[in-house]
Amino acid sequence: MRTRAILLLLSLGIGGCGTANTSIYPTNGYLxxxxxxxxxPGVSVTVEEALAVGMVGAAIYLVYDPLAPNWEIEEKPLSDDTYALSLRAKSFRIGGDGEAYxxxxxxxxxxxxxxxxxxxxxxxxxEGIESGTPFTHRVGEGTIRLVRNEVRGLR
Incomplete structure (x- = not known):
């Protein structure tokens, strides 16, 4: 999803480059x-301001991406009943620091x-913090073992 948005922005930017039929473009040299x-009735914005706001909004969305999950889980089976789980938080999020467990x-x-x-x-x-360039990430690691019919004694 993020890659598509970047490619769209790049293609829009590149679309204005190169040679083309000059009758489409304004004669003053501006695109x-x-x-x-x-x-x-009382509020108006220039086309330049509207484009700048749109580009800043798109950049913020690409970095923050509010619809992406806060944590990524990598799961590795160690045996039939034992798994290693690695969790990593995304760079920009609001809250969720204590959710790994x-x-x-x-x-x-x-x-x-x-x-x-x-x-x-x-x-x-x-749990901990993984240092990286340019951002740090919260991480969590654990090992779980699945169990069958355990008999518990009363004490």
């Missing part, structure tokens, strides 16, 4: 007309149901 857009437990419960086990155990878990 954009020197007009204003009247939004209301909950997300790991949710994925463990999903694996338990998908594989037909009766429960799971969290063997190990750690």
């Amino acid at each position: 954009l007309p020197n007009n204003t857009l009247k939004l209301t 909950q997300i790991m437990k949710r994925r463990a419960a999903q694996l338990q149901q998908l594989r037909g086990y009766t429960g799971y155990r969290i063997v190990s878990y750690s």
Whole structure:
């Protein structure tokens, strides 16, 4: 999705380059007309201002992408009943810093149901911050083991 948006912006920018039929373009040498857009009777903006706002909005959307999930999960089976989970938060988000453990437990419960086990155990878990250039990311890592029919004694 992000790659398509970048390619669209690049193609729009490149579209103004090169040689073409000059009768389409204004004779003053500018690609954009020197007009204003009247939004209301008292408010108007120039075409240049509207284009600048649109480009800034598109850039913010590409970086922040509010529809993308806050966490990426990488899952690696270690055996038939044991899995290593690695979680990584996206660079720009609002909140969600304490969600890694909950997300790991949710994925463990999903694996338990998908594989037909009766429960799971969290063997190990750690959280931290991964330094990177230019941004840092919150990360979480854990190992879970799926279990079948455990008998618990009363104490």
